[in-house]
Amino acid sequence: MNETFMKEKPVLPLLVSMALPNVISMLVNSLYNIVDSLFVARISEDAMTALSLVYPIQNFANAIAIGFGIGINAMIALYLGAGDRKKAETAATHGMALSLMHGILITIVSIVIMPGFLRRFTSDAGLIASGITYSTIVFLFATINMAALAFEKMFQAVGRMKVTMAALIFGCVCNIILDPILIFGLGPVPAMGIAGAALATGIGQLLSLCVYLFVYVRTELPVRLRRSCLRPDAALDGKLYAIGVPAILNLALPSLLVTFLNGLLAGFSQSYVVVLGIYYKLQTFLYLPANGIVQGMRPLIGYNYGAKQHARVKKLYELTLIMSAAIMAAGTVICLFASRPLMQLFTSNPETVAIGQTALRIICLGFVVSAVSTTSSGALEGLGKGAESLVISLCRYIVFIMPLAAVLCHFHGANGVWHAFWITEVLSAIVAYPVYRKAVGKC
Template sequence: MADLDLIRGAIRPTLVRMTLPMMMGIVSLMLFNLADVYFVSQLGTREMASLAFTFPVTFAVISLAIGFGIGTSATLAKLIGGGKTSQAAKLATDNLMMTFLLVVFISVVARFFMVPLFNLLGASEAQMPFILDYMDMWWFGAAFVVSNMVANSSLRAKGDTKTPALVMAVSSAANLILDPLFIFGWGPVPGMGIQGAALASVTAWMGVFVYVVYILFHKYQLLVVQPPQLKRILSHWVQVMKIGIPAAVSNMLTPIAGGVLTALVAQHGAEAVAAFGVGNRLESLSLLACLALSMTLPPFVSQNFGANQIARVEAAYKGAIKFALGWQLIVFVVLFLLQDVIAGAFADSSAVEEPLSLWISVVPLGFGMQAVIFLSASTLNALHQPMQAMRISVIRLFVFFIPLAWIANYFAGLEAMFSSFVVANALTAVIAYFRVSRLLKRKAVVNQ
């Protein structure tokens, strides 16, 4: 996998070989999060509610990490594709160091604002000690989780998706083993409750971080020993952040819009909210293959962009779009045919089963278009057009999704609102596709 030639290799087999390991890696991350939720739920309702309060804060940091990773992958892959391997190694080294130091600084400062922040989020006085126990330990390891994502993005920029997938799987397995050990205790290891869940995650992150740094240094020479030069470091940091910050902001917009949509759904009762929550989890699983492709397409695009192989970029992008539309259509048909079985399995009452079945019969029809949107956004980031990618996210969420959902809900109710999700995805997908196509045509003309 590490020896894939992204510039000269056959496009479809190369993308397939890169994407399959990432699918396994994403599943591993899902299991990582489920393990924390499951074992903390065994402690009681207070601990489970306290863990839920930490999600907005930890998600903000994860969004920052994803943004930094996107910026890293796009910048490094372009340099590697252009044959500038020495410059790529220097940038990768400075970028990883600055990422680690920045998140350490954020972690130290954030500790002073935890109480007012969680009070603002609505945490009760009884929940606050559990929240602080968890977050004190989580902040200790935050630099490792962010740096891991950046280091894994460096590997993907090189064309290696097998190692990042392995790292995700190993960290997930380690977390699964350490969670019950640190939460409940065993033998000489004392039970630490909710803080043990954070310690298990931190320990897993630290372990895999050491391994990834070793691979980057010894196998790929993407980390080098070099004298610190402030001008060079800041120049490299700015290159990455030009893409990383808009990408991070785009990721942070999604939960904001999700909160608004949840509030609209809540007008139809708790059962509708429960069905909507299950639907969101089904959405993640249904889009798994395309999500993995959206992580492997950018390094391919950026390397070929750096090598001025625009025709290969266009072929890869259009091939990814065709796959996404065809695959998600198959997923929709399967979900539609099995909607009663799925709704019965996930719903704990007939009151939840009815809106969930409605969601399954309507919303997945737009998943193909949704895949087009995030594949287009990832391609724009890879082509060093982060503001265009961010505009697509803003258009999708705040021009189409929320206004159309509000109008449909106000005039026609829940089913119409679910249908509006499909319409919003379709409209945004058309805009996204034509923006990418137009950009590629311009670049092809410039290279002639």
């Protein structure tokens, strides 16, 4: 397969062709996240609370998988762009081996720490038991999820976006079908409650991995996993982690933020914790499709940077920013005018619905401007500049929002936390664009 189309095809149709499969797959993934939460919410609001409390650790595990995958993606694309296929295959092989090691460690560590983690936020024995049940099953599939996401980034790096779309959609659709069967029972299948939701998630991840393995075995790719490439290469592994670790931190920082905000909001009412969890489910409908565009951009920027096509790098950034901002503008309108029905999807508790309406209408004020930060961060990762990308994420998830939330909730109650979101996006955008421009200026 000849991947030189990434530096020859006109930029706009190229970006659309690479991004569209990702956007579609991200929308399906968003639908899965929403449907999964809807079924869990039907068990009880306590079950939904348990998921909200587990979310930070689950997100951190996914951050490791996706973040290190970004390192794999970037190195493969950069080496292919420079015409070094052997190095690209070595990056893919080392990346997969290290991903499997990460999965095993995550399974062990996450299961061990979860009981103590949950007790930091609640003393309710039922909530703790539900959280432990859900998280234990989910983390037993961590190695499978790591392998699937490593394959995803490998296929994306060589432009096979339709394969990644098919794998993700297949896994998510199977998950959606299995959710009601395993949670509530059907025929000989017993009702498993929250354990069924976790098992459906794991099976969906396994099926996605099966799709990748089938395509990998049956088709030709510009890069292959080779045993001969497993020889120690500290310099290459260092480059994978130099990009992957900042990307992991970029994706893991929301977990730290949610943990921090849960601590603030729990002091007002458990309903605020539920609303924060619901918001993070709803926002996937916006940020995952926008992230799909960024995923389409990332290997293109890496390949063209490796091929020294800097004018195309600039054009790719600008088009991605415009497309992401358009998605976020649509999300702003939806949250402003449909906040009540959105909250009612997850809860019938009048207090929780009222709190959620207010939260969505305030937080969405920062959606459009957030496109500057997300696009800049993704572009920097594609260029192999993980440290600069991390600076932007630190601004969004720690430097600005944590002190703002703490101060504003002291003066404005829980609503101060919601205002901290949009103020942070404005401040982060002010930082993000100059950071990106400075980094590109060094290209």
